[in-house]
Amino acid sequence: QKEVEQDPGPLSVPEGAIVSLNCTYSNSAFQYFMWYRQYSRKGPELLMYTYSSGNKEDGRFTAQVDKSSKYISLFIRDSQPSDSATYLCAMSDGYNQGGKLIFGQGTELSVKP
C-alpha cells in the first residue's frame, strides 16, 4: 500500500462546476500538506499549503485537512478551463526540516468550456 493514495481520474467537469479532489494517507506523522498543480510538460507549481488540521482558503481554492481521518481535500469553485491540469497532493512530516515530500499519483482534471 502506498503512503499516499490519490484517485488518478481523469476527471472532466463543465466550466463553473465545483471540483473536489482528495487524498488519503497512512503515515500519522505527516504534518504539512500541500497541493501542487502541474501543467503538461511543466514542473509542479505550489497551490496551497496547510499545516496540521483545518481549512485554508485562497481565492477559488480551499484546502481541508482532517488528520483524524488521514484525509485531505482541495476544492475548486467556479472552475475555469485554465484549471485543466494534473493536481498532486504532497505531504511531509517535517522531521528533517527538508523538502522530502511524499506525493500522490496526481488527478488529471479537465474543465470543459
Add this chain to the structure above:
Amino acid sequence: DTGVSQDPRHKITKRGQNVTFRCDPISEHNRLYWYRQTLGQGPEFLTYFQNEAQLEKSRLLSDRFSAERPKGSFSTLEIQRTEQGDSAMYLCASSSDRGNFATNEKLFFGSGTQLSVL
C-alpha cells in the same frame, strides 16, 4: 529571479550511455532537491542538498546515479550506464531554510529534464 532552471529540457540517449543534467536553483535558496517522475505518477524523492552537503539519498538512487552541488550553487545529476527503466522526467526543486519552520517545506520546482533511453 527566473525561478529554478533545468538543462537540457529533453535528452534522448542509447542504453548504456552516460547522461548529465544541470539544475540552477532560485538564487537565495540554500536547499536543492532532485525528484523523478514517471508517466502517470507523482514525483519521487531522490536526494537533497543543504548548501554543498548531500544530506539524504533515496533507495531509488542506485550506484549508477550521482549528484553533486559544488560550492552550494548549481547541481548536476549524472546517470551512468543508462537503462530503459531510467526513462522519466527528472525534476529539480529548491527551497530556503531561512524562513520559519513551516516555510521550509515549500518547494519550487523547475520544468524538468525529460530523459528517454532507447
